[in-house]
Amino acid sequence: MAAEIITKEDLDQFERRLIARLESLLGSGNKEQPKWLKSYQVKNLLKISPNTLQKLRLDGTLPCTKIGGILYYNYADILKVMEGGAKKKSNEFEG
Numbered sequence: 001m002a003a004e005i006i007t008k009e010d011l012d013q014f015e016r017r018l019i020a021r022l023e024s025l026l027g028s029g030n031k032e033q034p035k036w037l038k039s040y041q042v043k044n045l046l047k048i049s050p051n052t053l054q055k056l057r058l059d060g061t062l063p064c065t066k067i068g069g070i071l072y073y074n075y076a077d078i079l080k081v082m083e084g085g086a087k088k089k090s091n092e093f094e095g
Contacts, residue, residue, distance in 0.1 A: 036074060
């Protein structure tokens with residue numbers, strides 16, 4: 001059995017091909033976050049219970065918009081909450 005010598009350039013080329021292949025299989029990972037999220041998405045993102053989400057909504061920490069019986073949360077507002085951001089009272093929805 002003949003020995004093969006692997007160079008650093010060979011490894012670099014293999015790495016680039018492997019990364020390209022993984023990105024094509026998994027997606028680029030640069031998926032754009034939607035601007036509006038539903039309640040279940042917010043609960044999963046923040047890892048909180050439905051009651052905690054309701055509390056954040058009612059005390060104005062996390063404003064939402066209700067359209068046709070579905071609550072939508074702005075992704076930018078969620079980021080502010082995650083960063084410990086500003087608390088603003090929204091009168092768009094009560095309950």
